[in-house]
Amino acid sequence: MVRKNRATLLAANCLLVLAFSTHADETTEFCLDGAFDLGARYQGLRPKAGEFYPTSWCVITEGDTGRVMFSGSGKSNPDMDGDWTVAYLPPDLVRIVNRTSPDVEFHGAEIDDEIARIRRMDPRQLAAEIESGDGNIEGLEVTRTGDRIARVSASADMPLRGQVDVDWLWDWAEPDTPSLKIVVDDEEFFRGTGRWRMLDSIEAAAIWERTAGEAPVEVDGDRWPSVINMRLIELEDGVYLVRGVRTGFQHLVVDTSKGLVAGDAPAGWVEFHHLPPADLVPGLGNDGLSRRFIEFLGETFPGRRIHAVALTHAHDDHSGGATAFADSGALVFAPAELTGFFDDAFDIQTIPVKEDTIIGSGDNRVRLMPMGPGPHADSMLGVWAVDKGWFFVSDVHVPNSDTAVPRANRAITECWFAAWAVANLPEDVRVVNSHSAPQTPVSRLADYLASEACSK
Ligand SMILES: [Zn+2]
Known part of the structure; x- marks a missing residue:
């Protein structure tokens, strides 16, 4: 600049x-x-x-x-x-x-x-x-x-x-x-x-x-207003978060037997109250942020190819960079209800996830899990590093702290996710998310469900 x-x-x-x-x-x-x-x-x-x-x-x-x-x-x-x-x-x-x-x-x-x-x-x-x-x-x-x-x-x-x-x-x-x-x-x-x-x-x-x-x-x-400052956080051998994809965005990367699997294809964000409208991450265009993310993975994991990206939901800041992944040769997985929409929007072929889908073999597999309709979006995917016990979601679980009660201003969504997680994941699995740092064991989500906020 x-x-x-x-x-x-x-x-x-x-x-x-x-x-x-x-x-x-x-x-x-x-x-x-x-x-x-x-x-x-x-x-x-x-x-x-x-x-x-x-x-x-x-x-x-x-x-x-x-x-x-x-x-x-x-x-x-x-x-x-x-x-x-x-x-x-x-x-x-x-x-x-x-x-x-x-x-x-x-x-x-x-x-x-x-x-x-x-x-x-x-x-x-x-x-x-x-x-x-x-x-x-x-x-x-x-x-x-x-x-x-x-x-x-x-x-x-x-x-x-x-x-x-x-x-x-x-x-x-x-x-x-x-x-x-x-x-x-x-x-x-x-x-x-x-x-x-x-x-x-x-x-x-x-x-x-x-x-x-x-x-x-x-x-x-x-x-200000947003910065790209990517760095790798190792959660466990072969399971990572890339923090700082842009301010407030981090994404899961799992090194499977087939290659790297990423959670979400991030994109910029246009502010429409500006004249002319402005992108929060200036100068990167539509899928520029995901291109930078892919470059970072190339530098960080030399020789490892990107096998797939999983689009957790249709919101543009989480899926708007899908063409960058498709161009890099990666498979693009998405909730089954959304593949028609994505294929039209991107002119690519996404792979519908209708039911739990395993990627890779051996001791570091990924399981993609459709989560059904919720208060944040009608179709969501979760990305589970199933052998290592880490689960990634976007936007349905964004805790501010490690307390045993959900955030008051997002209680409906947090309680919805807590109920899903308790029903579908072992209690020692830890949940990470795209926008905040806490790592939440599923056992804490069970505590959410017992809280007043979730019993309403
Ligand atoms: Zn969203």
Whole structure:
């Protein structure tokens, strides 16, 4: 990555801010309240459009400093309510505002482009930016009616879909509460209504304060927004986790008699509230993350070929890199209900897993296990290093700690998985997952089932 000169950036940023703030000292909040189609983004229960969930996106813009705060609430998955707030404080500080736990601060991050992309969510800010410049914004085609934004066209590189058109269509029949449709790849992704609010000076000053209490967790700025930092963790002879495939992603690799078997083909993640939409792992395209994962395996296990990858479910961040594995010569296994969808999406032939399927022979076999429909997705696979006692799942078990009760905000899914695991796995098997570090013995999942959260 090319490092720009900070002083130049800072100066350019200040000019930009002064130039397109209509009132330089005002702090304005713009919110979009509506519904987002997780199905169209391939994060729903089934990989098809039409699964809308309530969603709000808000951006607070401060005129004279260029500070911006984004808050989102809604679902990132069918079973995961979420709300998150990120403050961007030029020149180079990003703060994840946690409110009930210490904030996380990234110092020295390159945030100018991201600030601009988020601010454009507010159509008045976008109009002002166009007024103040030469009318061109890279990656955007903007149509105006008078001084109002009517349409913004861009494109995005989506796992499982490739390059798609993205259109923001504004309707100003109610000028103070304009309505918006975001259409992606000819499907409605988001529909909602905008509203503005001015913050008074006391509220405006307070929002940029750190969460009171414990000091923030400090992180180096080049880890924002996501970083690839792969390293091998040996769980047992021949059974590994590759940690840091990207921030918050780790994947099982088992060295079987047939070759390496991996759990999941990870892909990037497009942020659709950005204009233009941006990938969280920039510059890697659709299956670039899985290509890097495959390269890492090649360097780490010289001479061992990748025999297969098992796609645990249809969500794009777990399966979007399948073509990289297919191109490397690996077999691609998937839940039987999803092979038609994957074969169309990727133009490859996936192997349906209808029932428990063994890969390899000898003392380090893998058993792929269909888990049936659950609250996270209608079809799931688990990957069991059956001779060594390790089991890998994605997204249905993501504990924060080693406690004997499930996470409160994901109890339905955690209890569902605990019941499945207790019914299907020996109690000394340890469960690892794609997003968190704890290793959970099945006996602890039995404790989950006895907890109040799982008896409801
Ligand atoms: Zn998922």
